[in-house]
Amino acid sequence: MSAEILQNVDTTTRATDLDLPVLRKTLPNGQFGVFTSRPVLAGEVLIVMPRGELAASPDRFTVQVGVNQHITGDQLGLAKFLNHHCDANAQMVVVADVDAPTACALQAVRDIPANHEVTFNYLTTEFDMDEKFTCNCSSLRCYREIRGFRHLSPDSQQLLVKSSQVAPHLLLLLQQ
Ligand SMILES: [Zn+2]
Numbered sequence: 001m002s003a004e005i006l007q008n009v010d011t012t013t014r015a016t017d018l019d020l021p022v023l024r025k026t027l028p029n030g031q032f033g034v035f036t037s038r039p040v041l042a043g044e045v046l047i048v049m050p051r052g053e054l055a056a057s058p059d060r061f062t063v064q065v066g067v068n069q070h071i072t073g074d075q076l077g078l079a080k081f082l083n084h085h086c087d088a089n090a091q092m093v094v095v096a097d098v099d100a101p102t103a104c105a106l107q108a109v110r111d112i113p114a115n116h117e118v119t120f121n122y123l124t125t126e127f128d129m130d131e132k133f134t135c136n137c138s139s140l141r142c143y144r145e146i147r148g149f150r151h152l153s154p155d156s157q158q159l160l161v162k163s164s165q166v167a168p169h170l171l172l173l174l175q176q
Helices: 003-007 073-081 154-162 168-175
Strands: 022-026 032-036 045-050 063-066 069-071 090-094 102-108 117-120
Touching: 022 073, 032 073, 032 117, 045 073, 063 090, 063 102, 063 168, 069 073, 069 102, 090 117, 102 117
Parallel strands: none
Antiparallel strands: 022 032, 045 102, 063 069, 090 102
8 A cells, every 4th residue: 555545545534425436336237236326536535434443353245444443334324335346447446544533544556437327346445345245347467266365375465465455464374
């Protein structure tokens, strides 16, 4: 995670529902997804997640922000409905300062037109997922079995690390 990206995340304010450029929609398969409500630019912060109370272990709705720290579904707001993509158009930026009111922010990694689904790569925050699944995204670099960073091959782990989207706790956990 590059320092410049972290500098773009305002950890002192919290987006209100009114200025969020994203909203929840129902997908054709009946599940929920998060979509842009207007065009967004690369680097824009789309959802800000408060630190709140963190869980020590994951469940299917948590987002991992530390070695034993997981934001729970009720703290995630709209982020609870973010779907996975192996070549996602947004990333989770974990805020390292444990005193900051923000634990994590979702940031666009490229320009996204209005009414497009916003996704992030679960493998960039989750070390060992509670609920694994097989990905069917059409990405050339699809990881297929989404079980957490821990379960990737060393080559795939290195590729993800080079993308600069891997949360710092995954590198710490890998060394343990
Ligand atoms: Zn995939």
